[in-house]
Amino acid sequence: xxxxxxxxxxxxxxxxxxxxxxxxxxxxxxxxxxxxxxxxxxxxxxxxxxxxxxxxxxxxxxxxxxxxxxxxxxxxxxxxxxxxxxxxxxxxxxxxxxxxxxxxxxxxxxxxxxxxxxxxxxxxxxxxxxxxxxxxxxxxxxxxxxxxxxxxxxxxxxxxxxxxxxxxxxxxxxxxxxxxxxxxxxxxxxxxxxxxxxxxxxxxxxxxxxxxxxxxxxxxxxxxxxxxxxxxxxxxxxxxxxxxxxxxxxxxxxxxxxxxxxxxxxxxxxxxxxxxxxxxxxxxxxxxxxxxxxxxxxxxxxxxx
Amino acid sequence: xxxxxxxxxxxxxxxxxxxxxxxxxxxxxxxxxxxxxxxxxxxxxxxxxxxxxxxxxxxxxxxxxxxxxxxxxxxxxxxxxxxxxxxxxxxxxxxxxxxxxxxxxxxxxxxxxxxxxxxxxxxxxxxxxxxxxxxxxxxxxxxxxxxxxxxxxxxxxxxxxxxxxxxxxxxxxxxxxxxxxxxxxxxxxxxxxxxxxxxxxxxxxxxxxxxxxxxxxxxxxxxxxxxxxxxxxxxxxxxxxxxxxxxxxxxxxxxxxxxxxxxxxxxxxxxxxxxxxxxxxxxx
Amino acid sequence: xxxxxxxxxxxxxxxxxxxxxxxxxxxxxxxxxxxxxxxxxxxxxxxxxxxxxxxxxxxxxxxxxxxxxxxxxxxxxxxxxxxxxxxxxxxxxxxxxxxxxxxxxxxxxxxxxxxxxxxxxxxxxxxxxxxxxxxxxxxxxxxxxxxxxxxxxxxxxxxxxxxxxxxxxxxxxxxxxxxxxxxxxxxxxxxxxxxxxxxxxxxxxxxxxxxxxxxxxxxxxxxxxxxxxxxxxxxxxxxxxxxxxxxxxxxxxxxxxxxxxxxxxxxxxxxxxxxxxxxxxxxxxxxxxxxxxxxxxxxxxxxxxxxxxxxxxxxxxxxxxxxxxxxxxxxxxxxxxxxxxxxxxxxxxxxx
Ligand SMILES: Nc1ncnc2c1ncn2[C@@H]1O[C@H](COP(=O)(O)OP(=O)(O)OP(=O)(O)O)[C@@H](O)[C@H]1O
Ligand SMILES: [Mg+2]
Numbered sequence: 001x002x003x004x005x006x007x008x009x010x011x012x013x014x015x016x017x018x019x020x021x022x023x024x025x026x027x028x029x030x031x032x033x034x035x036x037x038x039x040x041x042x043x044x045x046x047x048x049x050x051x052x053x054x055x056x057x058x059x060x061x062x063x064x065x066x067x068x069x070x071x072x073x074x075x076x077x078x079x080x081x082x083x084x085x086x087x088x089x090x091x092x093x094x095x096x097x098x099x100x101x102x103x104x105x106x107x108x109x110x111x112x113x114x115x116x117x118x119x120x121x122x123x124x125x126x127x128x129x130x131x132x133x134x135x136x137x138x139x140x141x142x143x144x145x146x147x148x149x150x151x152x153x154x155x156x157x158x159x160x161x162x163x164x165x166x167x168x169x170x171x172x173x174x175x176x177x178x179x180x181x182x183x184x185x186x187x188x189x190x191x192x193x194x195x196x197x198x199x200x201x202x203x204x205x206x207x208x209x210x211x212x213x214x215x216x217x218x219x220x221x222x223x224x225x226x227x228x229x230x231x232x233x234x235x236x237x238x239x240x241x242x243x244x245x246x247x248x249x250x251x252x253x254x255x256x257x258x259x260x261x262x263x264x265x266x267x268x269x270x271x272x273x274x275x276x277x278x279x280x281x282x283x284x285x286x287x288x289x290x291x292x293x294x295x296x297x298x299x300x301x302x303x304x305x
Numbered sequence: 306x307x308x309x310x311x312x313x314x315x316x317x318x319x320x321x322x323x324x325x326x327x328x329x330x331x332x333x334x335x336x337x338x339x340x341x342x343x344x345x346x347x348x349x350x351x352x353x354x355x356x357x358x359x360x361x362x363x364x365x366x367x368x369x370x371x372x373x374x375x376x377x378x379x380x381x382x383x384x385x386x387x388x389x390x391x392x393x394x395x396x397x398x399x400x401x402x403x404x405x406x407x408x409x410x411x412x413x414x415x416x417x418x419x420x421x422x423x424x425x426x427x428x429x430x431x432x433x434x435x436x437x438x439x440x441x442x443x444x445x446x447x448x449x450x451x452x453x454x455x456x457x458x459x460x461x462x463x464x465x466x467x468x469x470x471x472x473x474x475x476x477x478x479x480x481x482x483x484x485x486x487x488x489x490x491x492x493x494x495x496x497x498x499x500x501x502x503x504x505x506x507x508x509x510x511x512x513x514x515x516x517x518x519x520x521x522x523x524x525x526x527x528x529x530x531x532x533x534x535x536x537x538x539x540x541x542x543x544x545x546x547x548x549x550x551x552x553x554x555x556x557x558x559x560x561x562x563x564x565x566x567x568x569x570x571x572x573x574x575x576x577x578x579x580x581x582x583x584x585x586x587x588x589x
Numbered sequence: 590x591x592x593x594x595x596x597x598x599x600x601x602x603x604x605x606x607x608x609x610x611x612x613x614x615x616x617x618x619x620x621x622x623x624x625x626x627x628x629x630x631x632x633x634x635x636x637x638x639x640x641x642x643x644x645x646x647x648x649x650x651x652x653x654x655x656x657x658x659x660x661x662x663x664x665x666x667x668x669x670x671x672x673x674x675x676x677x678x679x680x681x682x683x684x685x686x687x688x689x690x691x692x693x694x695x696x697x698x699x700x701x702x703x704x705x706x707x708x709x710x711x712x713x714x715x716x717x718x719x720x721x722x723x724x725x726x727x728x729x730x731x732x733x734x735x736x737x738x739x740x741x742x743x744x745x746x747x748x749x750x751x752x753x754x755x756x757x758x759x760x761x762x763x764x765x766x767x768x769x770x771x772x773x774x775x776x777x778x779x780x781x782x783x784x785x786x787x788x789x790x791x792x793x794x795x796x797x798x799x800x801x802x803x804x805x806x807x808x809x810x811x812x813x814x815x816x817x818x819x820x821x822x823x824x825x826x827x828x829x830x831x832x833x834x835x836x837x838x839x840x841x842x843x844x845x846x847x848x849x850x851x852x853x854x855x856x857x858x859x860x861x862x863x864x865x866x867x868x869x870x871x872x873x874x875x876x877x878x879x880x881x882x883x884x885x886x887x888x889x890x891x892x893x894x895x896x897x898x899x900x901x902x903x904x905x906x907x908x909x910x911x912x913x914x915x916x917x918x919x920x921x922x923x924x925x926x927x928x929x930x931x932x933x934x935x936x937x938x939x940x941x
Contacts, residue, residue, distance in 0.1 A: 012647065015660055019645070023415045026405030030469060031421065033402060037462035038428045044439035103331060111325025119573050120336040126572035127339065128523040130540045131561040134547065135342045138554055145554065147341060150357045177335070189580045234429045241525040245544065257434035257526075264438050265530060271438055278438065285430045416603070482676035485643050488663045489670045490690035490737075500689070504680035 042282060048275035061272070068276035078277065080252075081259035082284075085237065088168055088255055092175035093232045097225065099176065100183025107184070108191045118188075125181040133245035136174045137163060163246060167253035171242050179236065183228045190224030191217070237288070256281050346559035353555035367559035371546060381563070384542035391453050391538060392521045395460035399468045399517050400510065402461075404498075407472035412484055412502065422473065425466040433463070437530055444531055451535035459527050464517040471516070475509030476502065512578045515571060522568045539564045591654025591744040593617040593640065593777060599648035600635050600801075609635040611801040612649060620775045622768070623806075624792030626782055628824070632801035633781040637747050640779060642666050654744055664693075669738035670747040674754060675730050677722035677737075683709075684718040687736045708740040711770070728759050735767070739774065746771070746778040752787065764791060785825055789813070797821050819936040822863045828884075828891055830863045830930070831905050833898055842931075845876035845896045845903075849929050860934035866891060866908040868927030871915065875924035878905065880917055894923055 049068055053061040072078055107118055124132065140146050141162035149159040163170045194217065202212050240257045247253040249262060258266075260281065264274035345353045347363040372381040410418040440459070441450070449455035479502055487501045503510070525540040533541060546553060546560045572579070595615040601608045610632040617623045625633045638644040640651055642663035650659040658666050669690070677686050684705050691701045709715045712732045722730055731751065738746055752760045752767075768791045771778050782788055788795045789809040797804040797812070797820075805817035816822035822830045833844060842849040844862055871892060878894035881904065890909045895902055905923055915921060931939040 011660065012645075016645070020415070023409055023413050025409075027409035027415060027421065030402040030406035030425075030465060034425060034428055034462060034465055037458060038431060038436070041436035041439035041443070042431065044442070045436065048438065103328070106324055106328035106331065109321060109324055111321060111328060113329070114325075117328050117332040119576060120332040122572065122576055122579075123336060123339055123569060126519060126569045127565050128525070128540055128543065128561075128568070130523075130525045130544055131342075131565055132338075134543070134557060135338055135561060138557065139341055139345060140338055145354055145357065147337075147357050177338070180335075185576075185580050192580070237430075238432050238434065240434060241540075244525070244529075257432055260432075260434045261437065261526075261530075265441055271442075275438055278432070278434070278436070281432050281434070285432055286427075288430065480674070480676065482672045482674060483678065485641075485663070486670065486672060486676040486678070486737075487689070488643070489641060489666075489668060490741075491664045491693035492689075493664060496693060501678055501680075 042279075045275045045278050045282075048271055049279045051272045051275075053272040054270050064272070068273050069280070071273065072276055072280060077254075078256075078259065078280075081254050081256045084168060084253065085255040085257075088172055088175070088239065089233060089237045092172050092179060092236050093229060095172070095176045096179035096232060097183045097228055100180045100185075100228070101187045101221075101225070103180065103184045104187035104191055107188060121184060122181040124178045125185075127178065129178065129239075129241035130245055132174055132178055133171075133242045136170070136177070137246050141170055164250070167247045167250045171239075171246050171253055174242055174246065175236060175239060179232055183232065186224050186228045186231075187221060190221045194220055233288070237285070342558045343562050344558075345555055346562045348555045348558075350552040350555045353558065354552040367555045368563070371556055371560040371563065379537050379542050379545050381542065381560075384537055384539045387453060387532075387536050388522060388539040391456045391460060391536075392518055394453075395457045395464065395521050396514055396517045398457070398461045399464045400514060403465060403468035403472050403513070404510070406469050407476045408498070408502070410469070410473045411476035412479060412481070422470065425469045429466045433526065437527070440527075441530060450531045452532075453536045455531055456528060456536065456538070459531075460521040460524060463524070463527075464520055467520075468513050468517055471513045472506070472509065475506040475513075478509075479505050508578050508581060511575060512581065515575050515579060518571065519568050591777060592619045592621075593654075593745055593779065594652045595636070595640075595649070596652070597649030598636075598639055598646055598651050600632075600639055600644050601647045608647075608801050610639060610798075613801075613803055615796060615803065615806060617777060617779065619777055622771050622778045622780065622791060622793045624780045624782060624788040624795045625798060626785055626788040626795055626824075627798035627804075629783060630800075631798040633783070633798055634749050635801070636798065637670075637749055637779055637781050640745070641668055641670055641747050667743050668745045668747055669741045669743040671734045671738050671749070671751040673750040675722075675734040675751075677730060677733055679722055682719050682721060683714060683725070683733050683736075686722065686733055687740050690737070690741045704740050705736075708736045711739065712736045727755055728763070731755060731763065735770070739770070743776065746776050746780075748778065749781045750783070751780075753782075753784070767791070785827065789825070795825075797824060799824075815938070816863075816930065817938050819861050819863070819932040822930055822932070822938075826865060828866055828906050830865050831869070832861050832863045832932075833903050833905075835859055835862050836899060844925065844929070845878070845898045845923075847876050847923075847925055849925075849931075857939055858934050859931050859939060860936070861932040863930035863932065864905075864925060865927070866906045868925065868929075869905060869907040870924045870926050871907055871909055871921050872924045873922055875922040876905075878921055878923055880915055880919045880921055883915065883917060892921075894921060896923065 048061075050063060050065055051061045052064045052067070053059065103121060107114060107121070111117075138145070140148050143149050143159045143161045146162075148162065153159055198216060198220075199212060202216055207215070238257055239255060240261065243249060243253055243255060243258045249258050254262070256277070260274050260277045262268055263270055263277060268274065341357075344359075346367055347365065348361050348367075349364060350367075352358060352361045409415055410422055415421065444450040444455050449458070483501055483505075484497055487497045492500060523540065524538075525544075528538045528541055529544075532538065543557070543560050543564045546557045593615075594617070595613045598610060598613045599608050600610045613636055615623075625636055627633050635644055639646050640653075642658065642661060646659050650657050652658060653666060653668070678689065681689065684702075687705045687708060688701045691704060696704075705718070706715070709718055712735055714729070714732055714736055717725060717729060717733075722733065725733065731754070734751065738748075752763055755763060764787060780787075780791065789812075792809060794806055795809055795812050796806040799820055805812060805821050807815075807817075812821065812825050816825060816830075819832060823832055835842060835844070842859060842862070844864070849862055871894075876896050878896035880892055881895050882893040884891040884893075888911070890911060892907045892909050892915065894905045894907055896905055897903075907923055909915070928941075931941065933939050
């Protein structure tokens with residue numbers, strides 16, 4: 001009897017182990033792939049960051065400890081780049097969220113040709129960043145052939161070299177132009193997921209359009225706005241293409257991604273130092289990510305599949 | 306549904322017209338740069354490189370110019386072929402890995418599904434630029450730079466977390482009982498996925514695939530750092546039309562139009578799905 | 590067709606300490622209609638899902654037709670299940686929904702169509718065979734779910750509150766139809782409900798669960814007339830049995846001022862006295878009380894009477910056939926007509 005029970009317990013335990021692996025198995029390819037492709041480079045970066053390693057002029061890789069990091073603290077270019085990154089990310093995320101929400105609210109009502117208007121509005125998101133940057137730079141901002149300056153001149157103002165006058169601002173304009181549609185799509189999904197009966201009830205209770213928006217629509221949209229902020233931040237903090245084609249890293253527009261690039265394969269060829277920058281960026285990103293993930297865990301809160 | 310809702314919200318006819326008008330003005334303003342780009346692509350360089358004009362003699366010569374192969378330069382055909390192959394294969398790989406992963410995180414979840422999901426998303430916070438150095442070094446050593454394989458791997462890695470996240474959301478919208486019913490009806494794991502789950506989440510998969518295609522097709526940084534010689538993609542081809550000598554605006558516009566067309570058309574066709582896909586699933 | 594046996598079957602959900610179903614022992618005969626009933630969270634669904642193979646069995650065993658299926662996955666158990674929300678495949682037509690299981694078993698297309706048609710005829714679904722579930726009414730969906738189960742001709746039917754999404758009238762009608770269908774097909778059926786009327790009207794036998802533990806299995810009538818413990822006594826019957834705690838000390842057993850006959854032969858201490866409303870009568874003799882609520886149902890009324898019992902206030906619910914004209918706050922006398930149930934301090938029934 002006891003032997004039989006023990007056998008049975010073993011059998012059940014084996015089944016449980018098997019089940020656990022059956023559940024894990026489908027996950028493994030994605031997980032292993034992601035670990036290898038994303039984590040290995042960072043481990044290498046970490047190692048490089050403790051070395052002095054220049055390619056041009058070539059020098060052998062030597063271990064120098066934390067020198068790259070101490071040098072970094074006093075590097076004012078790095079500080080500027082960090083500031084530019086924060087400024088560009090915050091400004092473009094907030095502006096695109098704000099404008100995207102506005103557009104979504106407009107599109108949530110029925111009007112003539114709504115489908116076509118939405119189609120036009122989402123297009124910037126689909127455009128290649130390189131193309132977006134080039135088109136804005138050469139055909140909108142440009143002081144001689146740009147449409148913006150043509151408008152200014154027609155109105156009797158002097159033309160402005162937008163890109164050299166406001167390098168970061170110009171980049172932000174293009175970023176907002178591209179990401180606003182994305183935010184709009186997310187908010188639109190949120191609006192369409194609203195429960196009409198709640199709105200109806202509020203109407204019946206005599207609430208004004210404004211208070212309905214503030215007290216019912218906005219709270220319901222909150223998770224969508226958070227999602228937009230999160231995804232927007234993930235992508236916008238890493239902006240490189242726009243900087244490259246619009247200003248080429250001109251003053252006040254070099255963000256950290258671009259800075260690291262400049263210092264390494266973009267011409268600086270100081271791999272050790274650039275790696276140290278990267279690691280600092282990674283650490284900073286982890287801090288930001290933690291904040292972002294907190295938002296995420298709110299989104300997932302209470303959800304058990 | 307929306308007419309019903311606008312009635313509920315109690316719009317007057319006049320405000321409907323005014324707000325509709327506002328939406329249209331916004332749409333036209335937002336779309337204008339693209340319209341202008343397309344327009345410029347049909348101009349002579351001399352017309353494009355002057356004060357903006359709407360009236361001109363349209364010509365398709367710029368399209369001929371940018372699509373004809375010039376010796377020693379990256380050709381239109383080569384770039385598009387590279388892009389198509391790289392984007393298609395990487396998106397396919399993403400789906401092949403992300404669909405089972407999403408299943409493991411939602412329908413029959415592993416115990417720590419939340420942690421794993423966090424891990425996937427957290428990799429998106431790691432700046433690619435910080436990885437470019439080791440990637441460059443590894444890529445050069447193993448001959449993966451200037452080849453399609455390198456970019457396929459990187460684009461797969463780039464899109465995988467997002468895809469896993471989105472697909473998990475869609476999968477968790479599949480009622481658990483449905484999968485159980487299929488199980489009881491005698492369907493094995495393959496049968497459950499193909500007959501019950503996939504038909505339900507198909508729109509979500511389409512939306513996810515589309516996002517992956519958009520991000521991969523448009524990616525420039527990795528492409529230019531790792532594949533600027535061989536296996537170059539469309540974004541590099543576009544930027545190669547910028548020259549320091551002579552006028553290039555019309556040519557650049559034509560090239561830009563061609564480069565963006567495939568993704569723009571796909572995006573237009575799938576916009577409703579994207580709306581559902583981007584957020585409705587993503588939040589549940 | 591087959592009999593079903595739970596033998597000490599236990600389920601402890603991962604991450605929880607307490608067993609959701611605790612050492613369940615239950616024998617269900619071939620062709621029997623057994624109803625699992627109990628309050629929310631009592632483990633009814635879990636018990637059913639263990640039989641289906643949808644939940645792991647962490648101890649004991651379950652067998653179907655004499656075959657131990659404890660480690661068998663659901664696909665290989667030859668059972669059919671009707672879910673509360675029906676779980677119809679939204680992407681398939683009614684016919685495809687009903688034929689899905691046959692298809693999985695590799696049954697020929699013609700044979701499949703024939704059997705689906707046959708089942709559709711039984712359930713009056715023939716005209717809907719080409720529709721998608723979303724274009725059906727709730728009642729039709731319910732029938733499709735039933736149809737999906739019966740085409741399979743399985744060994745056992747499992748049903749988890751299959752009627753709870755129907756409106757009251759349809760529920761009563763479907764209840765009868767379902768019981769008839771089961772009798773005709775003669776397939777062993779395990780049916781979960783929290784509705785005791787369903788349980789009493791449909792089940793050949795009823796098993797009452799509470800906190801994962803089986804309280805009693807019996808024919809509906811026996812369950813009603815001889816509840817095994819205080820919990821079952823209070824759970825079965827509507828309105829519920831009057832259950833009054835008593836502490837007789839050394840004196841005689843009393844309800845208010847009325848003596849209770851048939852005190853236990855043994856010296857077991859009585860903890861609770863139970864008496865059903867129909868065994869109480871308003872009259873000119875009995876326990877003094879005051880009417881607090883009158884629930885008028887037409888043919889009868891349930892009168893709540895506040896009485897004093899062992900120095901505290903208690904309420905007795907009394908069935909009144911409508912012969913007396915009473916008002917709220919009237920002073921009345923409650924007489925005991927029928928048998929009283931006695932339960933020990935541990936809640937177990939004390940046989941008289
Ligand atoms: N997946 C699960 N994980 C952990 N605990 C669970 C799970 N499913 C059910 N439980 C717990 O097991 C117990 C029994 O649940 P079960 O669903 O069987 O109850 P039930 O009798 O069917 O109730 P209801 O009438 O509400 O459907 C409950 O306490 C419940 O909280
Ligand atoms: Mg239940």
